[in-house]
Amino acid sequence: MSRPGLPPKAAALVRAGHGLVGLGGLLLLLEAVPRLGLVDERFLPPASRVLATLAAELGTPELWAALGATLRGWALGLAIAFAAAVAAGVVIGIVPGLRAMTNSTVEFLRPIPSVALVPLATLLFGPSLGSTLLLVVYAAFWQVLIQVLYGVAAVDPVAHDTARAYGLSAWSRVRHLLWPTALPYVMTGLRLAAAVAFILAVTAELVIGSPGLGAEIQVAQSSGAVPAVYALIVLAGLVGIAVNAAVRLLERRVLAWHPSVRSEAAA
Amino acid sequence: MRAVRLLALPALLVGVWWAVSGSTFYLPDPVTVGRAFAETWFSARLLDDVLPSVGRLLAGYALAGVLGVALGVPIGLSARLRATLEPVLEFFRAIPPPVLVPLIMLLAGIETPMKVLVIVSGCVWPVLLNTVEGVRALDEVLSDTCRMYGVRGQSRLRRFVLRGASPQIMTGLRQALSIGIILIVISEMFASSSGLGFTIVLFQRQFQIAEMWSGILLLGLLGLGLSALFRQVERRVLAWYHGGGAGIGSAG
Structure with a gap:
């Protein structure tokens, strides 16, 4: 205040x-x-009962297994999407003409909602980790790719020409010029992608039935265990907060050298 | 040359699709999918399944937008209210919206009100939090100027508060749109007897593979169309912000 x-x-x-x-x-x-x-x-149990249910659920190994499955799908999907998007973004960014060639395709594929792939995932993988990964990777990939493309475009042309004039190889140009410039954008992409990936991981479990928190919610709902539904939703919210906080911490760590973070820390 | 650049990659991708499609049951070739698309969606289904889905989506989205802005403005204007409600709002925003589907089904059944409610409950948070952020960051000099010139009440709200916060509000609305599309599809896949999500899952269960792909294609086109529409609206609303509509900056 x-x-x-x-x-x-x-x-x-x-x-x-x-x-x-x-x-x-x-x-x-x-x-x-x-x-x-x-x-x-029956429809809205008192907060105390919901919290008591949550505490009781937290004592069961099944809940921790479900939580672990959700987080595994989230982390694995996010990692795959991140690696693929950074690689694709850097290649598109540095090969001349590739940006113009891919632009229309990227703009076409990006707004496709990844839930559209639910039937395909069900067909190919059924209720398993594969379904989760398909949805998570598709959703997270575009978030990171777009930011990498912005980041690559933000490289100072004078610095770029200087690096060329001094005979830096293509690899050192990527390593020492392009990557530091793009990093803040990449981290923004990672933050957005992490949130979307968590939503899609839970969605896959909820709709397709892959093991995890979403599947537990679905089971609790269909068996009429209302306090358990609320308790699991509260848990999902807490995990969501933890996910956001973790990525923000990572962002601050990785960008500790960057002026935007430095000034924030000094204030 | 420009046309070649624009079409080379899409042509290549369709070529790959065609080449791969022969070898697997799960991926029919483009012509089959195209024919299935025409037969499936240019029919009574357009009126029975597609339009009601889009209608529910727009109704819920509009409601969430109005609610988000109406609640966000007072919270943004009062520092005390903001400090009190911030943790609560952050918590609600962190809940992945799809988990609300089973809960709201429990409360509101599986008919249209449930689906609209699901969309409102998922879409309202990005709009609300961005409105709060936009109102909080209003220019203090402008605020003082308004007070000096006696601009207050309705006029202050419309010309200063909402206007000044509109770039942030539009950001929130853009995030809400993609959440809304996810939610309408999920709520129909989860429990429904009609609608786009229901129909596509039905095709999948009956192994009507070409029809299923045509549904995925339709959802893609829907996402594409709505985001293009949104960009048009955004360009109009924020024309003053981007300097007479001279192109939208890269701010994502």
């Missing part, structure tokens, strides 16, 4: 205090609404 006269640390504390009040208010509301009978408890 921009309250004048307060040192930054105290301001951050005030801010965190407000945030806690907000979270507490939400929990209270979700406890009170079903208890007072405003909404049927």
Whole structure:
């Protein structure tokens, strides 16, 4: 909060205090609404029961296995998409004329929603890791590729000509000029891709039935275990927050040398 | 030369498709898929399955947009409200929207209201959070100028707050659109007796491979068409921002 006269640390504390009040208010509301009978408890169990269910679920090995499966599909798919997109982006960026040739195809394939591939994934892989990977890789690939292309286009032409004039080989130009320039863009792409990949990993489990959190939610829903459905959704949200935080941390680490991060840390 | 450049890669890809299609059952050749596309979708299905899906998508999307902006503006204007609600909103945004489908099915059945509700519940967060961000970052000098000139109430909201935040709001709307497309397809695949997602899964279950591919193609075209439409709208709304519509910058 921009309250004048307060040192930054105290301001951050005030801010965190407000945030806690907000979270507490939400929990209270979700406890009170079903208890007072405003909404049927069968459809909206009180917050305390949902959290108790979550705690009980966290004690079972099945939940951890499902969580592990989700995270494995997410990480593996993201890694494959990232490697492929960086390689493709750099090649498209440095080979003259390739950008113009691929542009229409990239712009055509990129907006295709990856859920369109659900039937194909079901047919080819059935309810397994392969289905998850197909959806995750397709969705994450374009996010990274577009950012790599922006990044490659941002290389300073003068620096590029200088590097050529000094006789740097193609590989050292990529290593010492192109990669540092593109890195902030690449990290943005990774951050966007990580969020999309998590959504698609859960989607594949939910719709196709690949093992993971999504499949657990589907099972809980069809067996009428309402508090478990809520508990698993809360868990999915927490994992989503963790995923975002982890990627942001990585971004800050990798870009510690970059002015945009340096100034932020100094402030 | 330009035409060659533009068409070379697509032609190559279709060529590869054609070459590969002979060897596998799962990939019919382009002509078969094209014929299936015409037969499947230029029929009563267009009215029965495609248009209702698109209608639900647009209804939910519009509702989410209005709701997101209406809630985002007051939150963005008040620093205290923002600090209080931020963790809650971040949590809701971090929930992958598709997991809400089974939950909302439980609450609202499997008919049209469920699907619209699913789309609203998934699309509202990017719009809301971007509106908050846009309103928060409004130019302070402009804000003071408005106060000096006695611009307030409705007029301040329309000419200053919404205008100034519109680049961010449009970013949120763009993110929401791709989420909306995912959600409409999933909600129909999950539990439905009509609609685009349902029909495509039905083809897959009956091993009507060419028809299934034509459905994937249709979904692709839908995504493509909606994002092109969105770009047009964005260009109009943000013409002032991009300097008289002299091309949209590369800001992604």
